[in-house]
Amino acid sequence: MREEARHFETELAVIGSGIAGFAASIFALNRKIDTAQVGNTGAVAYTTGYLDLLGSIEGSGVAVDNPWDGIEQLKKTHPDHPLCQVPAGDIRKGFEQFTAFLGECGIAYSAPHDSNLTALTPAGTLKKTLCVPATMAAGPKAFAAKTPCVIIDFKGLKGFSARQVVANLQDKWPSLSAERITFPAMDKGEIYPEVMARALEVPATRQELAVLLKQAAGDAKVIGLPALLGMHEPDKVRTELEQLTGLQIFEIPTMPPSVPGIRLREMFEQVFPQKGITLIPQQKVVSLDFDAGGALLTLSDNYGPITIRCKAVILATGRFLSGGLEAHITGITESLLDLPVTQPENRTDWYLDSYTDRRGHAIHKAGIEVDVSYRPLDKNGTPYNECLFAAGIILAHQDWIRGRSGAGIAIATAYKAVEAAEKFLHAAHALHK
Ligand SMILES: Cc1cc2nc3c(=O)[nH]c(=O)nc-3n(C[C@H](O)[C@H](O)[C@H](O)COP(=O)(O)OP(=O)(O)OC[C@H]3O[C@@H](n4cnc5c(N)ncnc54)[C@H](O)[C@@H]3O)c2cc1C
CATH class of the missing domain: 3.40.50.1860 (Rossmann fold)
Structure with a gap:
């Protein structure tokens, strides 16, 4: 039987179904942006269910009681950290919108307060x-x-x-x-x-x-x-x-894979299509091409090939575990567009001698660079494409494991990337009127 090609047209495409990808779709939904999301199975099934903003200052091992004060401290020692680029008010709005959405869809969460909670690990x-x-x-x-x-x-x-x-x-x-x-x-x-x-x-x-x-x-x-x-x-x-x-x-x-993570994934997979998001779960985008009208995503699932044409796209493909970054003998690469990756100069510098070294390993800060509008930068330091934005732990200059800041980076940067994408979409719309 001949496979039938399917084609979707949308304003915004989100690539990735980790916390950053799901958060981006929620924020886009709240802004009434027509959205499609494609994501392969990833780290969300491993998460504990806790949404960390900042639990520790990277490199110090010191626990942070008030994450908002912690971010102010981080600005002094780690000014390039993605959390230092997002105003506190926007981080808070991101957490509020994300947790409110989860609650409305049947998985209630505590609201983001001024202090961290002290929670139990497995x-x-x-x-x-x-x-x-x-x-x-x-x-x-x-x-x-x-x-x-x-x-x-x-x-x-x-x-x-x-x-x-x-x-x-x-x-x-x-x-x-x-x-x-x-x-x-x-x-x-x-x-x-x-x-x-x-x-x-x-x-x-x-x-x-x-x-x-x-x-x-x-x-x-x-x-x-x-x-x-x-x-x-x-x-x-x-x-x-x-x-x-x-x-x-x-x-x-x-221990992973964990029920709270699977709950989130299954809830999004059920609820997003009902809310009008075109969701293609458990699949990988194999190519992403750009032209004057925006971007074209190519992938396929069990029913055949799929193309998605969009005016703007958010890359939220995570790091090594999820396949957004790849580690090779010759260095670390970004897997979809071969975007430049900020990384240690030599492979020998990826890890310190002791695995548990409190300072953390340099490889865990590798990632892509973005400008103030969350547009990934090419090798010349200019935006790769004006309609491409990025969010989540694919961004450089953070060690989310040591900083206990996985969801925080994902939610805060997704909030800003969607905000920037919306601005771009409005400007493009006004131009074509
Ligand atoms: C064991 C474990 C425990 C964790 N515990 C916590 C915790 O307690 N608190 C907390 O805040 N965070 C925790 N996290 C972190 C959290 O789950 C997320 O990893 C983090 O928030 C980053 O999200 P992300 O969306 O940027 O990236 P990821 O979660 O890595 O998601 C990236 C997504 O992109 C997809 N992808 C990659 N390439 C493609 C492609 N070409 N096409 C389509 N999709 C693609 C992947 O399949 C994946 O779905 C934990 C993570 C792990 C692994």
């Missing part, structure tokens, strides 16, 4: 983050109040150990204890968070689990669980379990 260490899913919100509160609490894990579930969480936190949270239970109808072999989360969408599984949780909680009124409370309606699953048990319940992120 290993029971602590990290600073700005916004957490509502399913996790009781964790930082219980930790802050040192409320007696039981951390529960499941027989057969690897990568999450209640005993490990308790062992790592016992100095700071003495009234914490661990219990292991058997997940309903999963009493044999290895079990997986994604499967457990989907099982909890069935009311009978919730009722069975509630009985087991109540027994395991003993006298405690608060319990922490690995993040698996449903895939599509986590707030409803948690609320119902709380009603059934009479306990306060919070989720703790698990």
